[in-house]
Amino acid sequence: ETGVTQSPTHLIKTRGQQVTLRCSSQSGHNTVSWYQQALGQGPQFIFQYYREEENGRGNFPPRFSGLQFPNYSSELNVNALELDDSALYLCASSVDRFDEQFFGPGTRLTVL
Amino acid sequence: GQQLNQSPQSMFIQEGEDVSMNCTSSSIFNTWLWYKQDPGEGPVLLIALYKAGELTSNGRLTAQFGITRKDSFLNISASIPSDVGIYFCAGQTTSGTYKYIFGTGTRLKVLA
Numbered sequence: 001e002t003g004v005t006q007s008p009t010h011l012i013k014t015r016g017q018q019v020t021l022r023c024s025s026q027s028g029h030n031t032v033s034w035y036q037q038a039l040g041q042g043p044q045f046i047f048q049y050y051r052e053e054e055n056g057r058g059n060f061p062p063r064f065s066g067l068q069f070p071n072y073s074s075e076l077n078v079n080a081l082e083l084d085d086s087a088l089y090l091c092a093s094s095v096d097r098f099d100e101q102f103f104g105p106g107t108r109l110t111v112l
Numbered sequence: 113g114q115q116l117n118q119s120p121q122s123m124f125i126q127e128g129e130d131v132s133m134n135c136t137s138s139s140i141f142n143t144w145l146w147y148k149q150d151p152g153e154g155p156v157l158l159i160a161l162y163k164a165g166e167l168t169s170n171g172r173l174t175a176q177f178g179i180t181r182k183d184s185f186l187n188i189s190a191s192i193p194s195d196v197g198i199y200f201c202a203g204q205t206t207s208g209t210y211k212y213i214f215g216t217g218t219r220l221k222v223l224a
Contacts, residue, residue, distance in 0.1 A: 004154075033211070042115050042200050042214035043155070056209030059114075090154055098210045100145055101202075103154035 002027060004093050004104035012110045013081050021076045021107045023091030031055070031097050032074040034066060035090040037106070043090055049074055050097045078109075086111045118201055118215035126223050131188040133218040135201030140181040143204040145212065146173075148197045155200055159186070191222050 005024045013019050025032050031050045035043035045058035049068035063079040088108050092101035117136045143162055147155035159170050161177035168175055174187045201215040
């Protein structure tokens with residue numbers, strides 16, 4: 001059974017650009033949650049997707065948006081990148097909305 | 113963003129010693145999860161707790177869901193060098209979003 005995968009592993013962008021990060025959920029999981037983890041901190045909840053619909057959002061501006069596809073894979077899009085967006089972006093999948101979450105390896109985003 | 117209080121923040125221990133860490137909140141949670149994260153990688157789920165008072169073990173790890181539903185504890189017995197890493201607790205909110213809020217992390221260093 002394949003676990004959660006994310007791509008790319010690393011990304012460097014400049015301020016003002018847009019970025020798309022991708023996540024493939026674990027087989028049998030219909031829920032994907034996205035987190036931002038700044039250096040030295042715990043993951044911060046961005047939003048969750050359940051059966052292709054957004055199912056809750058953390059304290060992040062609208063320039064953070066997402067999608068979930070029929071195969072339950074997901075994308076995180078960030079527009080108008082700012083320096084503070086530099087972080088490890090983690091995707092986690094779960095069997096359902098309220099179940100324990102399993103994380104992917106993350107995408108390290110650097111904004112210059 | 114919101115984070116749970118985790119203590120201690122960091123600790124050095126000798127190989128073979130037992131380790132205790134805890135996580136507290138002013139809010140009640142439905143579920144507590146404990147993760148371990150190695151540098152540059154995603155968190156790995158160690159233990160999941162679903163009921164107040166529940167005590168669960170996974171090898172040398174034991175965790176408890178506090179009776180007030182506002183705290184949780186993780187114990188590691190007979191620590192070994194590969195226990196080095198950052199340990200995070202995560203509590204699932206009781207509102208409809210089912211989102212997880214993470215702790216600030218406990219950095220564990222084991223001296224051989």
